[in-house]
Amino acid sequence: MSVLLSPERVEIQLGERSYPILIGNGLLGEPRHFDAAPAAASALIVSNTTVAPLYARALRDTLAGRFQAVHMLELPDGEAHKDWQTLNLIFDALLRHGCDRKTVLFALGGGVVGDMVGFAAASYMRGVPFVQVPTTLLAQVDSSVGGKTAINHPLGKNMIGAFYQPRLVMCDLATLSTLPARELSAGLAEIIKYGPIYDMAFFDWIEANIDALMARDPAALAHAVRRSCEIKAAVVGQDERETGLRAILNFGHTFGHAIESGLGYGEWLHGEAVGCGMVLAARLSQRLGGVDEAFVQRLSALVERAGLPVVAPALGLERYLELMRIDKKSEAGEIRFVVIDQPGSAAMRSAPDTMVREVLAQGCAS
Incomplete structure (x- = not known):
């Protein structure tokens, strides 16, 4: 897929919580497309064991000029891991790296990763900024947009969570080429x-x-x-x-x-x-x-x-x-x-x- 020089833009209008959705091919490798992301000293890219080997390094390289430190975390893949135990791995990484209230979380993956990273962002230090980088079609058209974040409970899906909006949603259509x-x-x-x-x-x-x-x-x-x-x-x-x-x-x-x-x-x-x-x-x-x-x-x-x-x-x-x-x-x-x-x-x-x-x-x- 070719790189689109000017991605298409859809705006979520929520007053002071408004943010853009950018849609195009090859966006992950272009730092300028992340200009809407907040500035901070550090960032944490959270992905999973399936997506990280494909795209995490490229995203880290793109973000290297924006942040002094870019940390990475790989979670186990799958809906079965959308739980407290896996969520705590995100908190563990944030605390281990000394991340502060301005640290930006990047959710690189499908709906499970996006939901959990959003919930972690809503909860860590009572709220830190996060960016959605959805790599599945479902996440690009639905779960990454709108600020619903959650984990599952054995008795019900998405029963524990929060409404918490991202600062930016980056839909790189090129990631769909590796989608099963x-x-x-x-x-x-x-x-x-x-x-x-x-x-x-x-x-x-x-x-x-x-x-x-x-x-x-x-x-x-x-x-x-x-x-x-x-x-x-x-x-x-x-x-x-x-x-x-x-x-x-x-x-x-x-x-x-x-x-x-x-x-x-x-x-x-x-x-x-x-x-x-x-x-x-x-x-x-x-x-x-x-x-x-x-x-x-x-x-x-x-x-x-x-x-x-x-x-x-x-x-x-x-x-x-x-x-x-x-x-x-x-x-x-x-x-x-x-x-x-x-x-x-x-x-x-x-x-x-x-x-x-x-x-x-x-x-x-x-």
């Missing part, structure tokens, strides 16, 4: 979700370009990342702390988080669970009168074309309900779902347990 095919598909799930909840014209475009996206066509990926970030920026700008509108970004996630928790973190990738969860959520939307069977089939077909599962694992209907009641959107034990009230528009709704059981019975493996 399964991870690419996982990222497509989060791209697909933006259509039913917000922009059906974008959904039409994804349908027409899904083969190009699967083939990693640079122009198709650039458009998908930019439009996804534009939509998320618009939503987050109106509802930073998810008191209303922002909840629509969790389309498919209530079912998806139950799948991840029920199987054990890491068995299915987050995007795989979300893709399947969107199909279940669409079926629930149909039963609630928001969409018709044709829409459900259309969404299911696109999810499947993206290489994602459309049949949920057989965890047991009551187990699903138990797991979904732990979801952050639940209120007083009542499960609340993001459903499509009409294509391109979503809302939060509750549904009778009997209806949810029917959806699960239809959508789960026998």
Whole structure:
């Protein structure tokens, strides 16, 4: 992929916490693209054992002229390590290197790394700046944007965390060239979700370009990342702390988080669970009168074309309900779902347990 001299820029408008998202090819090797990063004496690059060997040295070399000291930390890779024990490795490194309140953390990796580094930044000395450098498609279009940070608990996904915004998000599309095919598909799930909840014209475009996206066509990926970030920026700008509108970004996630928790973190990738969860959520939307069977089939077909599962694992209907009641959107034990009230528009709704059981019975493996 060629280097883009002028990366595309999307702004997250949050007053004094506003920040840019830069999208382009070859950004990691260009120091000028990090001008929006805060100045400090030291920086800590946090990555994992998969991504660090590919990109950590290049990022360190790029940052060397901005910081007197650039430290690096490799975490174990995978959703199974998104926990207190791994989070403490970040604090250990910060304290060992004598990092102060101006030290800048750089999250180099996918959503797990980004979520944990953001939570560490929110907590260390009550808050230090951090920069997101997402290297997976899912992180570039979703988890790196908007300031949600967290770790998992054995009883629920992302249940311990904080809203804490980065100072800069750097989406280098060149990093997607080393992304495994399964991870690419996982990222497509989060791209697909933006259509039913917000922009059906974008959904039409994804349908027409899904083969190009699967083939990693640079122009198709650039458009998908930019439009996804534009939509998320618009939503987050109106509802930073998810008191209303922002909840629509969790389309498919209530079912998806139950799948991840029920199987054990890491068995299915987050995007795989979300893709399947969107199909279940669409079926629930149909039963609630928001969409018709044709829409459900259309969404299911696109999810499947993206290489994602459309049949949920057989965890047991009551187990699903138990797991979904732990979801952050639940209120007083009542499960609340993001459903499509009409294509391109979503809302939060509750549904009778009997209806949810029917959806699960239809959508789960026998």
